[in-house]
Amino acid sequence: MNEQPDLFEAMHSMRAMRRLKPDPVPDEMLRKVLDAAVCAPSGQNLQRWSFLVVTDEEGKKFFGERYDYWMRNRFGDTLKTIDYETPMGRTVKAALHLSENMHKVPALLFCLGKRDWPFVVAAEDRVGLAPPSYGSIYPAVQNVLLACRALGLGASLTTMHQMFEPEMHEFYGIPETHGVVAVIPIGFPTGKFGPLTREPAISKTHFGKWGQSKPGLAEPAD
Numbered sequence: 001m002n003e004q005p006d007l008f009e010a011m012h013s014m015r016a017m018r019r020l021k022p023d024p025v026p027d028e029m030l031r032k033v034l035d036a037a038v039c040a041p042s043g044q045n046l047q048r049w050s051f052l053v054v055t056d057e058e059g060k061k062f063f064g065e066r067y068d069y070w071m072r073n074r075f076g077d078t079l080k081t082i083d084y085e086t087p088m089g090r091t092v093k094a095a096l097h098l099s100e101n102m103h104k105v106p107a108l109l110f111c112l113g114k115r116d117w118p119f120v121v122a123a124e125d126r127v128g129l130a131p132p133s134y135g136s137i138y139p140a141v142q143n144v145l146l147a148c149r150a151l152g153l154g155a156s157l158t159t160m161h162q163m164f165e166p167e168m169h170e171f172y173g174i175p176e177t178h179g180v181v182a183v184i185p186i187g188f189p190t191g192k193f194g195p196l197t198r199e200p201a202i203s204k205t206h207f208g209k210w211g212q213s214k215p216g217l218a219e220p221a222d
């Protein structure tokens with residue numbers, strides 16, 4: 001019996017799962033996740049993604065300490081005043097739980113992209129390091145999240161590493177040619193996850209010209 005959700009089920013139930021059990025994630029599962037990641041499209045099919053899997057205590061501690069420090073540094077004032085009973089408050093609470101426990105997460109998956117100036121930046125304006133080509137890495141990131149969901153793993157997309165990325169390069173030996181696009185903590189989920197809270201597609205969609213709608217598109221598909 002196939003107990004995995006189909007693609008639409010996975011998409012419609014894929015929450016940011018930040019409460020994770022300490023149990024290790026089997027290599028076979030991580031392998032499936034990585035195989036799914038590299039199925040993604042990328043500009044010119046250049047596949048300029050790389051992945052770094054961190055499961056060792058020292059590597060997780062390094063990341064977890066810095067991530068938690070910067071979460072509190074960036075959101076410190078908000079954390080004092082936020083109403084934890086509101087949807088935003090619950091998101092912040094879950095994000096804080098992850099932050100405090102980042103060092104205990106079974107596997108951290110760093111998703112990296114080769115640096116490459118976007119066409120739109122003229123040669124004379126290219127100063128310093130190019131950014132990784134985010135658009136060519138995020139489809140792989142989404143495949144990671146969907147594959148985790150399909151396998152019954154909990155995962156969430158995080159970007160707070162941007163506050164301390166140079167330190168990560170040094171510690172993990174990441175070359176300057178690559179930038180860290182997202183860090184995905186992965187483990188078996190714990191706790192309850194309610195339905196997605198997303199505004200209907202129609203409220204975000206225009207037809208033909210901006211501001212126009214089409215009655216037939218007003219109802220969500222079955």
Ligand SMILES: Cc1cc2nc3c(=O)[nH]c(=O)nc-3n(C[C@H](O)[C@H](O)[C@H](O)COP(=O)(O)O)c2cc1C
Pocket residue numbers: 014015016017018091094095098156157158159160196197
């Ligand atoms: C570009 C991007 C950056 C994000 N960065 C973080 C982050 O640093 N930490 C975190 O806990 N969640 C992060 N998230 C997860 C979002 O908060 C989450 O997807 C959103 O609140 C929806 O949550 P839900 O799937 O539970 O409904 C990020 C998501 C995206 C798309």
